[in-house]
Amino acid sequence: AQKVTQAQTEISVVEKEDVTLDCVYETRDTTYYLFWYKQPPSGELVFLIRRNSFDEQNEISGRYSWNFQKSTSSFNFTITASQVVDSAVYFCALSMNYGGSQGNLIFGKGTKLSVKP
Amino acid sequence: SQTIHQWPATLVQPVGSPLSLECTVEGTSNPNLYWYRQAAGRGLQLLFYSVGIGQISSEVPQNLSASRPQDRQFILSSKKLLLSDSGFYLCAWTPGQGITEAFFGQGTRLTVV
Numbered sequence: 001a002q003k004v005t006q007a008q009t010e011i012s013v014v015e016k017e018d019v020t021l022d023c024v025y026e027t028r029d030t031t032y033y034l035f036w037y038k039q040p041p042s043g044e045l046v047f048l049i050r051r052n053s054f055d056e057q058n059e060i061s062g063r064y065s066w067n068f069q070k071s072t073s074s075f076n077f078t079i080t081a082s083q084v085v086d087s088a089v090y091f092c093a094l095s096m097n098y099g100g101s102q103g104n105l106i107f108g109k110g111t112k113l114s115v116k117p
Numbered sequence: 118s119q120t121i122h123q124w125p126a127t128l129v130q131p132v133g134s135p136l137s138l139e140c141t142v143e144g145t146s147n148p149n150l151y152w153y154r155q156a157a158g159r160g161l162q163l164l165f166y167s168v169g170i171g172q173i174s175s176e177v178p179q180n181l182s183a184s185r186p187q188d189r190q191f192i193l194s195s196k197k198l199l200l201s202d203s204g205f206y207l208c209a210w211t212p213g214q215g216i217t218e219a220f221f222g223q224g225t226r227l228t229v230v
Contacts, residue, residue: 035218043205045161045221052216091161103151103211103219104176109160 002027004094006108013082014116021077021111023092029053034068034075035093035105045091051075082115089113119144123208123222130229136181136195138225140208143189147213150191152183153221155205167191168213203229 003026013019025034036048049059051068059066063080079086089112093105123140130136142148152164163176165183173183180199184192191208208222 033216037221043207043224043226045207045209047218047220050218103149103209104163104166105153105161105219106163107161 002029002032002094002096002106004092004106004108006090006092006111008111009109010112010114012114012116015084016081017115018078018080019082019113019115021079021090021092021113023075023077023108025073025075025092025094027094027096029096031096033095035095036066036075036077037091037093039089039091039110041088048077048090079113082113084115084117087113087115119210119220121208121210121220121222123206123225125225126223127226128228130198130227132200132229133197136193136198136202136227138193138206138208138227140191140193140222141189142191142210145210145212146188148189148210149213150185151209151211151219152191152193153207153209155207155224157204161207165193198229200229203227 005024007022032053034051038046038048049066056068056070065078067076089110091110092108095105120143149168151166153161154164155161165173165175167173167185170185170188181195206225209219211217211219
């Protein structure tokens with residue numbers, strides 16, 4: 001069975017601190033996709049990144065970076081120099097692609113990040 | 118560019134009343150469409166998905182149903198709401214072909230009283 005675990009329920013940091021959100025996944029498939037989404041207080045899910053199982057390169061986008069390690073089944077997300085606008089719930093998700101079902105996302109329970117000024 | 122619209126934004130309904138939530142996608146053809154629910158304090162759960170008109174797959178047995186009467190329209194319904202149907206409902210779409218992320222609507226917050 002597929003599963004995504006985000007062990008950190010809530011994290012609180014002070015602005016400008018670095019913060020890492022953990023994500024551990026389980027799947028027996030060799031082809032899969034990993035995602036991070038941001039859910040601000042408005043509720044809409046904002047896509048941040050997609051990674052396929054064959055691409056273990058880490059990625060950096062501005063203050064955001066992602067560390068994908070198949071050996072530990074982890075896909076961690078780091079925000080450098082956090083800002084108040086980063087306050088949100090962050091979801092890690094897993095997807096396989098069977099017959100057009102790539103949007104069938106298995107979500108973790110989310111990590112609520114609070115960045116205080 | 119593609120956009121997804123979902124309405125209403127908020128809804129308060131009495132137990133036993135019917136429900137109809139609508140989602141439409143613009144700027145694309147033959148999308149895959151999805152309904153997710155986020156219950157209070159819980160993660161997001163896939164309820165239904167559709168790869169074409171009239172084609173609905175249910176992921177979780179429940180008091181809800183979905184329909185896709187047109188290519189870019191996805192409707193979530195219930196004949197009689199339960200208290201447990203309360204939650205935040207999100208519609209999403211992906212292109213019909215290719216590997217990509219899912220794009221989500223703004224969501225509907227449903228409170229059953």
